[in-house]
Amino acid sequence: MILHIDMDAFYASIEQRDHPEYRGKPVIVGGGNGRGVVSAASYEAREYGVHSAMPGRRAGQLCPHGIFVKGRHSHYAAVGRQVREIFSRYTPLVQPLSLDEAFLDVSGTLRLFGDAETIGRRIKAEIAEELELPASVGVAPRKFIAKIASDIDKPNGFVVVREDEIHSFLDPLPVERVWGVGKVGARRLHQLGFRTIADIRRYDESLLKSKLGAWGAHLWRLANGIDEREVIPDRNAKQISHERTFSEDQSDFEFLHSVVCFLCEQTAMRLRRHGRKAKSVGLKYRREDFRTFSKSKVLETPTDETAVIIRVATELLATMRQTEPRPVRLIGVSLSALVGADAPTQMSLFDDPGYVQAERRVDRVMDQLADRLGDSRIYRAGSHDWRKRPRE
Missing domain, CATH: 3.30.1490.100 (DNA polymerase, Y-family, little finger domain)
Structure with missing residues (x-):
């Protein structure tokens, strides 16, 4: 089983943890004085449309009462190492995707710590207790399903998808949820009449490949719950x-x-x-x-x-x-x-x-x-x- 763990609004959550007066308020990391771009936005700021990579001036227009703070990237990196140390207690198979998210393969440590759901809940609890930070966890038999699961109930979510639940979980989701489908890809899929993952799953694989090439075949496999990619630690x-x-x-x-x-x-x-x-x-x-x-x-x-x-x-x-x-x-x-x-x-x-x-x-x-x-x-x-x- 695979876990995908994503720290929620990581930089902004660290600032809210370190500054109790910021809790419950819209915090925007970076982009202060209308310069530069936003590095992170708390969920309170996101409610006003603020998001990472947005110009600071635009963020100020959308959320004029937002609390702009200067990024402390060495501090965030240090906290990220603390998070990874918690991961390593449960498995050596950790594949970081960035400072604030990673895949974990816990298949080899189930006898030591219990089933994957138990391990996921323990990791989530230890992050909350030791670091006072929220994290969303997805548990599934495949990497891309675990990633979708971690994103489906943010913030502070926990979603488990078992083998016999894969199609019922994926089918109603919009095509935009498929890992690797951005705005451009979604627009192309909509033009072909695909709105949900079920639409892709039920389509003929060879026809989809003829329309979209290798990418189409890849999408069809994901929509059918087929993902053979392993969790590969960075060192490997x-x-x-x-x-x-x-x-x-x-x-x-x-x-x-x-x-x-x-x-x-x-x-x-x-x-x-x-x-x-x-x-x-x-x-x-x-x-x-x-x-x-x-x-x-x-x-x-x-x-x-x-x-x-x-x-x-x-x-x-x-x-x-x-x-x-x-x-x-x-x-x-x-x-x-x-x-x-x-x-x-x-x-x-x-x-x-x-x-x-x-x-x-x-x-x-x-x-x-x-x-x-x-x-x-x-x-x-x-x-x-x-x-x-x-x-x-």
Whole structure:
């Protein structure tokens, strides 16, 4: 059995815990003085339409009496480590998705701690008692069902879906609930007449694949409760990836270049945090017709350097745009063929040792600042256009 545990409004909940006077009030982390973007919003602030990634000025318009607080990202990271320590008491198979959510496979520890529901309730109770924070828990036989279950009764929810309940649980849900279906995908599914997960489940798989390609086959399998993905701890991950879906088709090369730089920064930072290096860099994008294209390059030597990853990924982007220039709806960067950070690095004859060392120092300093201030406060110039684009 799989647990998906999601800390509710994590940053804002920490602020409400640490400042009792904020409890029950709309708390907005980041975006103060109308600058920057919102990092997190308490559920009280969400009732006014405030959400993460919203420009601070817009958040102030929607919730003028909201309490804006400066983010304390090193503190949030420390609390996140405390949460993961609680997870590790019950299973070594923990796959973090971000600082505030993770999958746990408890199949191997049922004899020690009881059934999956008991384990989920114990973890939830320990988070509440020790950290004074709310968490929503989904328990199910499959990863994506556990994730939906954790989201269905937020905040502070607890939902169990057993094997014989999968179809009755999934069928009435809107297609937007399927993991990976965003606004663009939902609009396409609506155009084809699919409103609920049951509509997809009852449709012929081959016909759906003919209309939507491999994505259609993937959706059909999920709608039928088929998800063979295992919980993979970060230390065992075969690749690290990051992607973005756009609300509208994008064809401007400079904009796509900026997004790729941002994705490289994110994946490279995660790579270093997990003590890994990558031997392969990959780029993929999906067109508006849902056809997906990908290209990768094997490096001469493993790397965890942001500058190297950006150079390779942007070269792949330039090559792919020459052969497939149509507008893009999704773009992603992946790092694979992972090895330990202590793997030997062979410097090319054409590398400048001074430049390489300088880039490593830049990465080290930026990682430290990201831990203290959040990764939206300092970044490379290449990702500026994407990071500063208003998103509501």
